Amino acid sequence: MMTNLFSIFDPSSSFFNLSMNWMSTILGLLFMPFLYWASPSRWSLLWSKIIFTLHKEFKALLSSSHIGSTILFISIFSLIVFNNSLGLLPYVFTSSSHMVMTLSLSLPLWITLMTFGWINHTQHMFAHLVPQGTPAALMPFMVLIETISNIIRPGTLAIRLAANMIAGHLLLTLLGGTGPSLSLSILTILIFSQILLLILESAVAIIQSYVFAVLSTLYTSEIN
Template sequence: MMTNLFSIFDPSTNLFSLPINWISTLLGIFFIPFTFWLIPNRHLIFWYTILNKLHNEFKILMNSKFNGSTFIFISMFSFILFNNFLGLFPYIFTSTSHLTLSLTMSLPLWLSFMMYGWINNTQHMFAHMIPQGTPTILMPFMVMIETISNIIRPGTLAVRLTANMIAGHLLMTLLSSTGNNFSLFLIYFLIIIQILLLILESAVAIIQSYVISILSTLYSSEVN
């Protein structure tokens, strides 16, 4: 059993020292089959509308004629969004605030894009190393810079998601831990601040899942 709010960053609980908290990451999968047995309501129609808009946007970015090519990025958006919102509830493990999860998603995607690009479109990948109009004397430096920027892409994707989720959760936790020493007026003021922070974190949860999926889509479009 968790003892404080900082336990949401601990991958293992006190029950036989097992990483049981990671089970919360898979909770969304158990709810997927139930949507096929429910009468479509406003929530489902709203969610399907969002996914359809994302599909059209990703399809434009990828310049792909295949309808199923955006499925992996829509699934990533839904998965990250679910886990981000789940972490906003007290005493629930936030899996997206760990590099174990975020790097596990971004690194295989980046590796698959790079392998596909260098094997099938080698000339196109070399052309990306040097932007058009680069002076001859700067070409070696541009190749180095582009190579480094390509290598650090999975790390930036993972750290961006992890840092944003940790920052908001830690700020809310630290503010709430100071409430015991406040007067009644300051406690009311602190509650208002916490509500505003919670709204901000809800927006961050949506924005980060969207940013990760959009950047992954852009990275995949560069190898075609």
């Protein structure tokens, strides 16, 4: 019997006492050889179109000194969207619904940006703590608020991604668990609702990957 509603997200697959759950994180790499080495297809052309579109958008957000960073954020987007999408398949461990995975993406990126900014653009980083036009009496409070908002950025990135993945999977699990006790007519409605919810979760998987990459790009653009 399930003792905790969130126990469905606990790692459970193992092979000779070695955890195999996190192997799902690199399953997306299995799709890459086809995109690069096989003859062009509609899927590969679509993925190339998405990459070029993201490159143009990230390039517009970044300053001229950080344009080459678009490949980093496109890679982060690709990793997250593969994990989110594969997690919708049955019996596939959704690594992006765990804070261990999401913090491993956001925290090193934030630390790198802060280190680079404070070492190379110290004056600009100090000026960024006080918005232009702030009254002198409010400056200490604005510095405190801006500092706190800056510190919690990696946490908000990680929690936003993990929470959205957990919410959809929990709803799918809760609705699916009521199936055996329902009549045939209600079960038909439930299956139709599950299909609609699965389509919604597919959209959320892409949107959350895009939001994570765009916010990371915006944080980078603030370091001039």
